[in-house]
Amino acid sequence: MLNAILSVAILVTFSTSIVIVLGWGGKRVEGPIPLSLFGFMALLFTAGLDVGLIMLPLTEFPVYAREPVYAFANPLAIAFGSWGFLVWGFYFLSTFYFVAVEPRVRLFELPQVKMVNNVVIIGTSAFTAHLLWQNLPFYVPDIGQVSRYGVVALTVLMSVLTSTHIRYVRVLSVWSMWTFGALVAAMWLASGMGASGFLASAANIGGYFTNLPHFVLPMSDYHAFYLFWWFSWSIMIGQFVSRFVGGMRTWQLAAAMLVIPSIPIAAWFSVLYFYYRKSAPVHPVLGVAMVVVGIVFVVNSLDSLTRLYSDNLGLTARRMGEGSYVATHWTLMYALVLAFQFTPLKIEWIGLVVIGIYAAIYVLLLRRWRAFAGIASQFGSQEQEITR
Numbered sequence: 001m002l003n004a005i006l007s008v009a010i011l012v013t014f015s016t017s018i019v020i021v022l023g024w025g026g027k028r029v030e031g032p033i034p035l036s037l038f039g040f041m042a043l044l045f046t047a048g049l050d051v052g053l054i055m056l057p058l059t060e061f062p063v064y065a066r067e068p069v070y071a072f073a074n075p076l077a078i079a080f081g082s083w084g085f086l087v088w089g090f091y092f093l094s095t096f097y098f099v100a101v102e103p104r105v106r107l108f109e110l111p112q113v114k115m116v117n118n119v120v121i122i123g124t125s126a127f128t129a130h131l132l133w134q135n136l137p138f139y140v141p142d143i144g145q146v147s148r149y150g151v152v153a154l155t156v157l158m159s160v161l162t163s164t165h166i167r168y169v170r171v172l173s174v175w176s177m178w179t180f181g182a183l184v185a186a187m188w189l190a191s192g193m194g195a196s197g198f199l200a201s202a203a204n205i206g207g208y209f210t211n212l213p214h215f216v217l218p219m220s221d222y223h224a225f226y227l228f229w230w231f232s233w234s235i236m237i238g239q240f241v242s243r244f245v246g247g248m249r250t251w252q253l254a255a256a257m258l259v260i261p262s263i264p265i266a267a268w269f270s271v272l273y274f275y276y277r278k279s280a281p282v283h284p285v286l287g288v289a290m291v292v293v294g295i296v297f298v299v300n301s302l303d304s305l306t307r308l309y310s311d312n313l314g315l316t317a318r319r320m321g322e323g324s325y326v327a328t329h330w331t332l333m334y335a336l337v338l339a340f341q342f343t344p345l346k347i348e349w350i351g352l353v354v355i356g357i358y359a360a361i362y363v364l365l366l367r368r369w370r371a372f373a374g375i376a377s378q379f380g381s382q383e384q385e386i387t388r
Contacts, residue, residue, distance in 0.1 A: 002352065003224050007217045009355040010227065012362075014216070017093045017254070025251035029099045034246040041260050042177045044091070044241050050128040050301045051294035053083060054183075055135040057269055061276040069220045076273040077207030081215040082226040083269070084262040085208070090230050092257045094238025097361075099245050107364050108239070114312060116357060121236045121309040123350045125302050126336030127229075129156055132298050133341065139287040153334055155295050159302030160329045163310070164317040172300045176293075177264075183293045184268050190283060193274045201277070202270040228351025235354055240308050302333070 064075035218224035317325040
């Protein structure tokens, strides 16, 4: 039943994205805090991804090689399909909505929508930190339970502290990109794969594009977990990222969101796949480096999302004072991290709630058809001006 709901939601959202690009591809979109293309993509890549990108692939390659459901493609192509290209269409749709439609219809200011939206943001943020806790032992085998909880607690604290000032957003995003790039380079050099080995490994990603239809709908429960996870992130990432869109056309926004983040993802997965194929151990120093970069990703993501939901709820550092702000949001976030550990709470449930929000927005837009038709007409007028 859940996978059927998920499949319908995917088909509707992807169809909507196609209609938007074909119908209003030339419309210029710009957020209230526009960034350069590099700054925007650094923000998108690091805010839109989390520690799972760093830690999960090496644990998943053996599963993809072993399970018959994934036999149509190699493990690298399967892993890339869970993180790259097509799934970024979720982010494009929500970003376009919040930069071009929401300012005119203000549906997320409705009390019920606003409340559920903030619950989703807080819950998904906590899941990100929970993933860090869950995967630490794979890369730091000797870490104890107390240390695991301590690392996650400090990571959440850093995230809340940096969320107190908007000036940290770009610094964290760009720094995350550079530390990630340095990690990819270090892993590549340590592997001894060279340029030829890297290109041979990367060529396996072609199996994703030749089998693209397989990745649209859930092919297994684990693939469904990923798709629910992307849904759970999509609305809140769209809300945050839309603020920084720098005046590009709609088709450029779609292309940028699908292609540009996929390039570093492909490079990273190709390096890790070489380690997997050669059964090469990851040097302990590099294992720690992966954890450190993963923590940077978590801090960057939670910083952005904490700022988003605290603004939505009016629980800002300016209003509460920095001490109360940090104590309140750290306690809330860390309590939810523990909830993922000690209760049946799952990210699939949050993804299902987000699908419900999507459905509600579609219904509300239809009920406010005149306002929405006015927006569509305005888009069309701009398209004609661009064409002339």
